[in-house]
Amino acid sequence: MELKYGASREKPREDAAMQRFRGHRVGQFIHWGLYALPAGRWEGKDVEFAAEFLPRVAKVPQQRWEALANDFTLADFDAERWADTAVALGARYMTITTKHHDGFCLWPSAHTDFHMGNTPSGRDVLGELVAAYEARGIDVNFYYSVLDWRHPDWRFTLENDADNLAFARYLDFAMKQLEELAERYPSVKGFWFDGTWDESVKANGWWTWEVERMLKERLPGVVVNSRLRADDLGARHVDSNGLLMGDYESGYERRLPEPWDRSVAARDWEACMTIPQASWGYHQGPWAQSTLKHPWDVVDMIAHCTSLGGNFLLNFGPRGDGSMAPAEVEIARTVGEWLAVNGEAIYGCGYAEGWDYPGWGYFTRDSSTGKVFAVVTRAPASGRIRLELPTGLELVGLRLLGSGEYPFKGLADSVFEVELGGASNAGPRVFAVETSALAHPASEKEPNPDV
Numbered sequence: 001m002e003l004k005y006g007a008s009r010e011k012p013r014e015d016a017a018m019q020r021f022r023g024h025r026v027g028q029f030i031h032w033g034l035y036a037l038p039a040g041r042w043e044g045k046d047v048e049f050a051a052e053f054l055p056r057v058a059k060v061p062q063q064r065w066e067a068l069a070n071d072f073t074l075a076d077f078d079a080e081r082w083a084d085t086a087v088a089l090g091a092r093y094m095t096i097t098t099k100h101h102d103g104f105c106l107w108p109s110a111h112t113d114f115h116m117g118n119t120p121s122g123r124d125v126l127g128e129l130v131a132a133y134e135a136r137g138i139d140v141n142f143y144y145s146v147l148d149w150r151h152p153d154w155r156f157t158l159e160n161d162a163d164n165l166a167f168a169r170y171l172d173f174a175m176k177q178l179e180e181l182a183e184r185y186p187s188v189k190g191f192w193f194d195g196t197w198d199e200s201v202k203a204n205g206w207w208t209w210e211v212e213r214m215l216k217e218r219l220p221g222v223v224v225n226s227r228l229r230a231d232d233l234g235a236r237h238v239d240s241n242g243l244l245m246g247d248y249e250s251g252y253e254r255r256l257p258e259p260w261d262r263s264v265a266a267r268d269w270e271a272c273m274t275i276p277q278a279s280w281g282y283h284q285g286p287w288a289q290s291t292l293k294h295p296w297d298v299v300d301m302i303a304h305c306t307s308l309g310g311n312f313l314l315n316f317g318p319r320g321d322g323s324m325a326p327a328e329v330e331i332a333r334t335v336g337e338w339l340a341v342n343g344e345a346i347y348g349c350g351y352a353e354g355w356d357y358p359g360w361g362y363f364t365r366d367s368s369t370g371k372v373f374a375v376v377t378r379a380p381a382s383g384r385i386r387l388e389l390p391t392g393l394e395l396v397g398l399r400l401l402g403s404g405e406y407p408f409k410g411l412a413d414s415v416f417e418v419e420l421g422g423a424s425n426a427g428p429r430v431f432a433v434e435t436s437a438l439a440h441p442a443s444e445k446e447p448n449p450d451v
């Protein structure tokens with residue numbers, strides 16, 4: 001159907017900026033704002049919900065929430081140290097909450113009084129972060145919440161002309177803030193929009209289309225997530241013709257494509273994930289701190305995303321004083337040490353066409369060399385894995401990344417067995433799989449009676 005504000009393309013972007021984003025595969029998400037000060041606790045009680053939702057869940061009066069800005073002293077905030085955690089993690093990009101749902105801005109915005117300029121330090125947090133991360137070769141993306149609980153013209157729904165007039169003023173305010181971000185920080189590589197699920201935004205698909213157009217005009221190459229977009233009819237992420245809006249699908253929030261489904265690889269996409277079970281902002285309570293993910297589970301998620309051509313954005317919630325949470329830094333370090341040895345199977349890699357899902361982990365393929373990797377994240381109880389190659393190929397070599405050649409046994413045409421040899425304390429093993437065409441044409445694989 002004819003859409004004015006639908007998808008701007010039918011196929012994935014292939015320009016250099018998008019190829020760079022796609023090849024990053026691993027990013028560091030950061031949620032930081034006033035919510036890090038109470039950190040999930042209000043009036044002495046733990047509120048067992050995402051820390052960044054505290055003002056809503058605990059029904060904090062607006063003035064009391066705004067007064068937190070006076071305590072936002074950045075006593076222990078050091079952009080260099082944050083950037084060092086991204087290096088430790090092996091992240092190639094970082095996405096920072098410029099403004100979350102409470103409306104507080106991490107930059108001195110000219111369009112509101114609720115920003116860093118009106119805090120004791122007055123520091124431009126975004127400016128310091130952009131400098132520190134880019135000094136380490138790490139791209140910076142901006143998260144921006146369209147939803148704004150504080151702005152008087154925000155509306156969840158549009159019930160009457162007064163609502164429409166107010167919300168038009170709000171959209172104008174938000175457009176001005178986005179123009180301001182593009183103006184002040186022109187090296188930013190992407191925008192991650194959030195807070196676009198309400199009826200008010202869905203009824204203004206034109207505005208979401210305009211935002212994408214404005215940003216791409218001012219910042220050529222900039223990457224925009226699908227979560228910004230609504231079309232003429234209010235369809236989100238994917239337009240009413242079934243085409244992806246924005247440059248990559250960003251619907252995977254605290255979840256990955258389950259079950260593993262090769263059709264996901266047809267699009268660019270990114271999954272974002274918390275380290276605690278369910279809080280993006282730092283939550284000090286045992287409700288959050290007792291649920292931190294194991295580094296090897298994070299590695300499994302990274303390999304899962306890569307095997308389906310997606311990026312993985314792991315979230316960090318710095319504490320109210322600006323220090324990173326030690327437990328999160330430790331997880332970053334362990335994951336980064338794994339990536340330092342095995343990143344060859346992740347960075348610049350994607351879906352391995354023709355290689356079936358093996359069950360014990362994932363196959364990935366280097367998008368430029370075609371080299372295939374086997375990432376064993378769920379070693380079978382037998383201690384051995386079966387490598388089933390695409391028909392017509394034979395296994396001529398296995399190289400355990402970080403060590404060297406690895407033995408295997410041929411069981412039949414295109415089926416090989418690999419003895420893993422006990423658990424590895426260095427985390428999931430990765431093999432580079434070298435193959436060549438079978439000397440004799442292999443018989444077709446046994447037909448699978450279940451299909």
Ligand SMILES: COc1ccc([C@H]2[C@H](O)[C@H](O)[C@H](C)N2C)cc1
Pocket residue numbers: 031050052194253272280
């Ligand atoms: C359940 O409804 C939600 C869940 C998460 C969100 C926000 C989180 O605060 C975080 O910013 C995440 C990326 N976003 C979707 C918003 C609404």
